Amino acid sequence: MTNKQKMSGADIFFECLRLEKVEYIFGYPGGATLKIYEKLYDIDFLTHILSRHEQGATHMAEGYAKATGKVGVVLATSGPGATNTVTGIANAYMDSSPLVVFTGQVPTHLIGNDAFQEADIMGITRPITKHNFIVRDVKELAPIIRKAFHLASTGRPGPVLVDLPKDVINSECEFNYPENVNIRGYKPTLSGHVNQIKKAAQVISKAKRPLLYVGGGVIMANASQELRSFAIDYGIPVTMTLQGLGAFPGTSEQSLGMLGMHGTYWANQAVNNCDCLVALGARFDDRVTGKTDTFAMNAYKIHVDIDPTAIDKNVSVDLPIVGDVKRIIAELRQAMPGKPDVAHWMKQINAWREDCPLHYEKEDGKLRTEYVLEKLSEKTQGEAIVVTDVGQHQMWTAQYYKFNHPRSHLTSGGLGTMGFSVPASIGAALAVPERPIISISGDGGFQMNIQELITAAYLKLPINFIILNNSFLGMVRQWQELFHAEKYSFTDLGASNPDFVKVGEAFGIPSVSTDKIDEVDGIIDQLLAKTDGPMLAEFKVVKEDMVFPMVPSGGSISDMIVKRLNPQRMI
């Protein structure tokens, strides 16, 4: 191309984002990104969301990404701006969420000089990104951005960081956006091995006790529809991981709910007794398997995943199929020679379901988290997007909220990052304005990115911020009670929590609080009715409840604890 006009790095940056159809950037300005912000001032094809902390921006981008499947985009300055994104990037890496994180960097000639606000963000994020780039020449900028979006969103998705030295952004070159991306070391396998699929279909159709173990990969691959058709056509029961919830309707007879450490009794019994386990987009995480030697010990294991490293990593399988889980489920369905006879198996599962249902104390008239969650599930009919934080309330949500749709349960699974919910719900609310957004936190985690309340309030996002206040770092307290000699070391927040209603109001958010069961209905109605901005509700719940069932870390299903051993301790 001759006489093409030269463009500055900053202009190229925005031109690339326009071509990538970016709707939102979540960011925070600083010295190294001033030039980009100067251009941003006049840009109208995308919206910049100003967070109040770069960790907040990164979780917002992930909330957006999880709710839509699109790439979440972050822009932070060099040094502290960049390091503030680290937890968010690690979170996205563990949960395979597509992000592109742009960080400012000191000018190339100063790199390595301990210049003002310099941090080696490339080195820092190497183990927590799918890939990262530093742009050393403005000519590389467009090709690198193209590659970054491609890498983030294809194969097993993940965060990609692009480090932008200040001088590169200020220099000029001709703009050419590559049409195609060709990275010779990166060619994800999409179609599964035909014979493997055939063999899997044969094994499944002959199984007496088949079980589908569904992970977040099914949601990421937009394969819920295929999963539903496959499971329903062949009557195979489905259990889901924390990240898989919503892939299959929670209200279905065939749904066994979540498996693993805080999974349902019947889901874990089904895993323990199945003769054919089909793992779909799941990774045999230790919170799912407990002791790997005894996990689904007698089952023929089939594992479908796009990431070859997930295969045989934690648990050895009999039949691996690498590829796009969406295609493979559809092909499996086609290849099934017949329907497995599961009548007896379903009867057995239902007997377990009746033996040991989810249970909480209802007689003493005290407000409990489980009750609030049951009500929420009922009143929203499983149609809301629920964004949880980390802790007991997260596990209870997984147990009690009946998700109907994929991309409806957004949570920090792999990294378990407290402070995820508040900012992630903002990303989700921007992405999906038509559905109710419920952010659920404990009193501990709510305070970890509390500054982002103003972002929600300022943008008038109709998020329902729910605090389940048990006055404790509840999940840690639970472990202290069960495994650490009841030494409640630094987990009692009762005396040091702020007044959450006043906090909400200080941010301009209408806020209410209750500890009464009979006020829950009314408050939830009020929350759901408010659509012109956020609202906050604090539910003061019983202090010392524990999440059951529980398979202790590294234990087998036979070690499952189903209720408190010493019921007197129940408050």
Place this chain on the structure above:
Amino acid sequence: MRHTITVLVENTFGAFDRVATMFSAKGFNIESISIGETEIREISRMTIVTRGDDKIIDQVVKQLNRLVDTIKVVDLTEFERTERELALISVNYQRASLEEVKNICDIFRGNVVDINSQFITLEVTGPPAKINALVEVLTPFGIKEMARSGTVALKRGERAKPQKKEVA
């Protein structure tokens, strides 16, 4: 078991670091690692010697493949291959005689590359086991310093087939 894995990587900023970071992040062991140019300018070859059972080596190969900068990964262990390492060993010859050290050097087909009144520096190449043997023989003399290149290796005969993106 000991495995020799050869990895072709893009000759880009941080490619080597990415491999090293992955090994430490995953807790894999590295016995030796070497990197150098290949016949193609923008591609480097890394040779990694590692130890582990089948399950670990399977993960090592997959995790290497997963890195965006890696183009081809081959576990050479199961193939006919040539493995070589270069060592420079500086030995005190005063305890025995110069003659004796030089004899040993000849047996191992090494070269003398430096000498002064007390120390003689030998250069020797060969399979790592040969270098180990030489080191053992020279230890009683007093090894002052030693530098080993780490193993480099190539498959013999036909070109190694890529294992990239292949699964069990």
